[in-house]
Amino acid sequence: MKRLDRILIKLIVIQFIILICAQILVQQNNIQPYLSRVVQYEGVNKITITEWLETFSQSE
Template sequence: MKRFEGILIKLLVIHFIILICSQLIIQEPKIQPYLSRVVKYEGVNKITISEWLETFSQ
């Protein structure tokens, strides 16, 4: 049982490290356009702030 608990703790630590690394990568501004293709499909990648706010007010 101790061996199983040890393996489980190691997996949890590895999972936590991967989670933190992936969150840091997602927050990187240079990488965001490559991860989110929805912006390109919706056509809002070159929209101004006033146009963006106009979208939500309608």
């Protein structure tokens, strides 16, 4: 039983480390365009912030 407990604890620790690394990776701004394909499909990955704001102000 102790062996199984040690294996489970190791798996939980490894899973937690992978979760933290994935969260840090998703938070990076320069990596987000590679992770999110929605931006590429919508075609908004190359517009400036002013064009982006104009899009929202025209829709109202």
